[in-house]
Amino acid sequence: MDNSGFEKLFAGAPLMAILRGMGAERSLAVSTTAWDLGIDVVELPIQTPDDVEALRVVAAAGRERGKVVGAGTVVSAEHVAQAASAGAAFTVSPGLDLDVVRASHEAGMLSIPGVGTATEVQLAMKAGLTWLKAFPASVLGVPWLGAMRGPFPQARFVATGGMNAANAGEYLRGGASVVAVGSALEDAAQLPLLAGLLEGTGRK
Structure with a gap:
C-alpha cells in the first residue's frame, strides 16, 4: 500500500486546508480563499450527509481549477465509498486502519492514516505507507516529530489538529512536511502569515 503519490500531490507545498462541518456554501467560499492564497490541497471531513454534499460541491469546483480535494475523518468502508462517489482524490483518517487505507487505494484514492505513537508509525511504514497524519499534532508537540525522524527517516508527516498561522x-x-490549517483561513489577521509560509516555499 504505497502512498508516496502524496509527494506529487502536495508538490512541496507546506499547507493543506481542512474545512470541517461548514456546509456546502461556506466550504466552497473558504476553499476559494485557500486556493487564491496558494493552498492547492483541501480536505473536507465527512461525518454527516451535509458534509458529503459539501465534499461533492468543493471537489467539482476543485476539478475546474485543477485543485485536489480529499475526504477526512474516513473511518469505515462506507466512508470510503461516500468519498469516492463525491469525487474525492484522497482520504485521511484520524487513526491507523489498514483496511480503510486498502479500500481507499482499491477505489482509486490515495490514503493517509493517522498516527500518534512509534508503534503506529512502524506498522504503517511496514505496510508501505510513508505519508502519515500526526494527530493530534498540538498534543503530540514539535518534539514528537523530531523524535520520529531518527528511527523513521523516510516518514513524511502531515501535522493536523490545533494548527494555525x-x-x-x-x-x-x-519536521512536518505539511501542516493542515482550518479556522485560520477565516481569520483575516492570519491570512498574511499563511501567505508568508507559502512564499517561503515559492508557492505564492
Missing part, C-alpha cells in the same frame, strides 16, 4: 512554521521547522 502562529504555530505552523514551528511544526514545519520541527
Whole structure:
C-alpha cells in the first residue's frame, strides 16, 4: 500500500486546508480563499450527509481549477465509498486502519492514516505507507516529530489538529512536511502569515 503519490500531490507545498462541518456554501467560499492564497490541497471531513454534499460541491469546483480535494475523518468502508462517489482524490483518517487505507487505494484514492505513537508509525511504514497524519499534532508537540525522524527517516508527516498561522512554521521547522490549517483561513489577521509560509516555499 504505497502512498508516496502524496509527494506529487502536495508538490512541496507546506499547507493543506481542512474545512470541517461548514456546509456546502461556506466550504466552497473558504476553499476559494485557500486556493487564491496558494493552498492547492483541501480536505473536507465527512461525518454527516451535509458534509458529503459539501465534499461533492468543493471537489467539482476543485476539478475546474485543477485543485485536489480529499475526504477526512474516513473511518469505515462506507466512508470510503461516500468519498469516492463525491469525487474525492484522497482520504485521511484520524487513526491507523489498514483496511480503510486498502479500500481507499482499491477505489482509486490515495490514503493517509493517522498516527500518534512509534508503534503506529512502524506498522504503517511496514505496510508501505510513508505519508502519515500526526494527530493530534498540538498534543503530540514539535518534539514528537523530531523524535520520529531518527528511527523513521523516510516518514513524511502531515501535522493536523490545533494548527494555525502562529504555530505552523514551528511544526514545519520541527519536521512536518505539511501542516493542515482550518479556522485560520477565516481569520483575516492570519491570512498574511499563511501567505508568508507559502512564499517561503515559492508557492505564492
